[in-house]
Amino acid sequence: QKEVEQNSGPLSVPEGAIASLNCTYSDRVSQSFFWYRQYSGKSPELIMSIYSNGDKEDGRFTAQLNKASQYVSLLIRDSQPSDSATYLCAVMRSGAGSYQLTFGKGTKLSVIP
């Protein structure tokens, strides 16, 4: 069973701080990595994609990938109360002519004003 593990939280950070969300995955041949944000009662929204080792920045969000350690993280700088949501890590691998996306259970983030 290919697994994606996230700390369920809740992770509480004060407004303006950096929130750090972590994800580990078990399948070494995983190729693509995604972070989704899901507000309570809503559907997931794609916020970051990362495909190669290193950092990828988009506004206040930075995704970090380390394939050797099988670890992907999401940093949110200058956290705002509107960032309070559950963040889902998703990992894609290929096999047998198809691609499979596996989701973690999510980390709930609470930004305290």
Added chain:
Amino acid sequence: DGGITQSPKYLFRKEGQNVTLSCEQNLNHDAMYWYRQDPGQGLRLIYYSQIVNDFQKGDIAEGYSVSREKKESFPLTVTSAQKNPTAFYLCASSIRQNQPQHFGDGTRLSIL
């Protein structure tokens, strides 16, 4: 506007009844997916389709059926064989199967 439309937003099923959830996209995406989300759980794949007239079972296909007669549409039927259907159902699509997936707003299914 381009997007993925799921309907209805809320659905109630009686014992022994089949119900169909609608998913339509106007993004010209080839691949479409159905997921189920239970409280505190990750998304679990029910069925997916890479092209029209072709679909594959996901991890939890038992008690569900799908069709893909048009590129834009991928309806999901929850049959009476699915004994625990209460969940949040999410439809997604992607340009191709190896590309990021985007989600509709979801349908909440409950048992009467």
